[in-house]
Amino acid sequence: MLHAMRKGASGWLAKGLLLLLVASFGVWGIGGDMLTSSVGSNVIEVGDTSVSLGEFQRDYQRNLNILSARFNTQLTQEQAQQFGLAQMTVNQIASRALVDEKTKLLGLSADDEAVREMIQTQPSFQNQFQQFDRFLFEQFLARNGYSEGEYIEIVRNDITGEQLFGTFSQGMNKAPAVLVDTFYAYLAENRTAKYIDILDSSIGFAPAPTDEELETLIKETPENYSAPEYRKISYILLAPETVAAATEISEEDLKAEYEARKSEFDTPEMRAVMQMIFENEDTATAAYKKISEGADFAEVAMSDLQLTPADIDLGMMSKSDLLPELQEPVFDLETDGVTQPVKTVLGWHLAKVGEIIPGEERNYDAVKDQLKKDIQQNKAHELLYTQATKLEDEFAGGAKLEEASQALDLNVVKTDWIDANGNDKAGNPVATLPSATGFLAEAFARQIGDEAEVSETSDGGYYAVVVDEIEAAAVKQLADVKEQATKDWQENWRHEEARKKAEDLLVRLNAGESLEDIASELGLTVQTSLPVMRSGSAGELSPVARDGLFDLDPAAYGVNVNKAGNGTLLYRVADIIPADRETDKDAFTQMSEQITASIRASILAEYENYLQKDIGISVKEDLIKEYF
Template sequence: MLQQMRSGAASWIAKGLMVLLVLSFGAWGVADYIRNFNTGGDVAKVGDQAITQAEFSESWRREVSTMQRRFGPNFNAEQARQLGLDETVLNRMVEDKLYEQAARDMGISISEKDVRDAIMNAPAFRDPSGQFNRLAFESYLRNEGYSEGMLVAVLRGDLARTRLLGSLFGTVTGAPQLMTYTMLGYRLERRLAEYVVIDAAKLPPPAVPADDKIEDYYKANPKAFTAPERRDLSWFTLTPEDLAAKTEVSDAELHDEYEANKQAYETPEKRTVEQVVFTTEAEAKAAYEAVQKGEDFLAMAARTQKLKPADVSLGSVTKADLPAAIATPIFALAPNTVSQPVRSPFGWHLARVTAVQPGSTKTFDQAKAELHEQIALRKAGDAMVKLRAKIDDQIAGGAMLDEIAKTDGATVKTVANIDAGGKDKAGKPTADLPQSRDFLTQAFDMADNSEPQIVDLAGGGLAVVKATGITPAAVRPLAEVKDDVVKALLQRARATAAQDKAKEIADAVRGGGDLARLAAAAGAVVQLSPPLLRSGQPADRNVSPVLVSALFGAKAVGDVVTGPATTPGGAVVARLSGIQPADPADLAKQTDAVSQQLGGGMAQDLVQEYRQVLQAEYGVKIDATARARAAGL
């Protein structure tokens, strides 16, 4: 979500550079500069700035919390260290300090308005009407472990870094033409093939596998025959809409809301307008007089300005849609009359109104229900923040799920024996589960009968869920899955037979055999592919990506390759029959996009070099002991 906020404040060039920067810094790190030093306990010294143990500890805590949400509450700091996340966090903090100092030395500053605009314009913090949603913002702060001030500081640094890189490398917008054409020529080359599909069903059927083969395959592939973990869940949901239905709204509040937003309930008058614009007043007057004498308005437009009816029409417009100089005269005209010449910065106008759609105002009584819903939802959104904190306290106090639901007027729902995808034993999706990507993830991360957990829902709602029973994943008994094992073995045997037949035909063709005759003997026919790109497009239903790759790996026309068919168990023999260079028209269409893409790679190289320059210029020293102490390791 923070990345969405960052991206909303940057150009495409700067955004691309930021992504490349993070990747390059993560890859190279700061290993060359790591050494213990006497900093009074600071984890690192970057130029004239220190990364204190407190700063690192807070970033480390947030990183571990993020991983716990992803992998479950049992994920701990030691596991994070084993994954190298302590170094990742520190590298990121060093990166921030390097670019913060570089931006400062170049005189780049970020105003309060810049930060505020980035937050207000973040799509993740907007409600369906496009307005800033304070509830969503606070939910993000809570989930990520930020205070509002901390988030502002992080975002200020990100915006400064974006401007810095944009100012340095924003001109790298494309690759040289020769490089672009070479890449496109490779990408857009097409190849044709004549091929034969070996259908395993037309080959002699394989023998039924012996019991020892069945048991061996079963033991070698336990995952294929493992029943997934299943859980019994209990939960309830609360949404702003639930609270809004119980929220009282006074008449005074309704009237205040109506007056504050009265314009939203007014539908302005609309007029269908035609106009002709002249350079001089004399031309406009002469045209006006001609219309007054009986000439049709459209005929006058065609005669004087060579305008077609579509060129004359402004369509249905409101007064606000028109330039101020002509809006009042046009909206004073009676229908089907022509205005006197009117001057605007664009010239002299003659206008005709052909239809009038009167304006209207929705009265307070007509808008009352809508006003009530708006105010109630707004109040409910504020109440949800307090309600979530209250439920947190109830959970911490040991309250049971039923008790929490009862005090908040919610209904507990239950479901039994569902897997992590929300499906029952028959493989059918379970109805009524909360529509949240995190609901099942958190529910399946919980220990059996652990305390309930809160899951944030879209739109500011929440669910409180508890795992009430767990059936662990287990390999199903052989007797139960024997038919499935036999089926898998027979499929594998058919696929192997098809592959062997394809290789046999390929060897014969390479030795001078006739492809069509060999295909007929195998119950198949020779087919022709469309021109294929390396991407496999345009698609051929019989040509798999593996076969396309083999065809593009062939050295010359006439080479024979084999590969799997797109249908399960089949195989294909293909002979390269043609190589087509890139179409000049396709080259022209894609040149700009590919040039920009390659330019991004060039920018990555420049960013990597710039980072190394900054490390050398400012100096980076890291105290591994202080880092371990701050991380509690």
């Protein structure tokens, strides 16, 4: 509950607020002084509540599954560490335990009826009739790894937590107007710039650098002149397409598959449907009578139910899209036909049919090739799974890649030198490498001598890769990169000269000359930028030039790199457009809501920090790091 109440906002308003509020508002987290080692087998202790390693592991795995589902891939342990999943799990468990401990001390509770009502009114557990659906509830539990008892306790904790924290921010219904106005005036101010762009190319001739100057350049930016790490690898690839191509499918199997999936290949008849629903049969019958006597369906909906045409338009519907009681009556109608009153759980319906798009049935011959491909793919996945399991068994028994391939009659592919992007030493892509996501990442994460492991690809295939040789990344010799380094040095020289030229001109401008006169002297045109704000898009300016524009006094000039990075801008403020809450009411309202939410979150965070110290939290950080 507490974490949900502190969700962050996005966009330029939120980014600006973060800059201004970061010094004022606290952020939840277990403080470093609480990451201590306590006696016993528990990894987290909050007051009298203890959490064992097994309980922590279960919550950690649940979070890992949820995060993997969001990214549509199974995250590795290393990726989970990058996301800080262990710390997130600590925070969740500690937050629940703090609420539980404090509510017990205060005698707060949630009875079974309150918990039942909370669960049954959750939209995610309700069917199309807004009724609690037990099947949806059980699906949610299974998907997230909860038992029913565990989830009930989480809901009970949320209810008592709301009792505990709900009153803290009730007085903060709206942020102080002066605070919102100040932030908005600062963040929503727009400025335009008048500028000339002195391109590096206008400098012309650049001298030839000495070897010492080139060596310095290479030393300062070695990443531009280094050969990447290269590796030679060996791998076994079990791909669906190679197995599928060799899988024979009989005519009988194809026809049996067609009969089992026949409805899948048929396009159902679609009908444009309008409907209105009445509370009782009498009003529905009266409306039907009006329509039968020539009244327009939509006009009756407006006069009897105050429904607009958009309100009654269901769009194109197939038979299965309708409630069971409506399916036959609606699909028995001709175009522009209207059903008699039909009763469903929602009330008494009148439905009108507009456009009718006939369904289409595809015969066996039309889908035969697709059926064959599907069956081959399914069988291929079964065969690949069997092969992959055998390969894992070989590796578990200590077999090397070559030994496992010989035992199972599999092909081992050996590469020449490749880099982490799959290119050879000439910089050309190696087309024969597997395209499986994660293959190259794994090949460049492993070391020589690591035991082979079987990894799965996104299309249901498998691979195992080992490293044969490694050639470490290294800065190239000057002789090998001299041409490129010379070009880079001369471009840098021109860029620096363009900046010096702009700074010399800045002195003249500050002495009273006009930007227009200097532009005319240089054969340039004075340009005016579109309005920009302190954050967000910089428009025609570079981000640093945009930032500089807001630091300038109205009569002053500035010098900064241009947007393309190939020149220097000499600019001044052309116009200051004050923030106007009336021209963008939505942005102003959004800012007010974000500031209000931030203040509320700050109040909650401060109280949580107090609870941490008052109740006490102990976390065995070293033990958690050892396992996670």
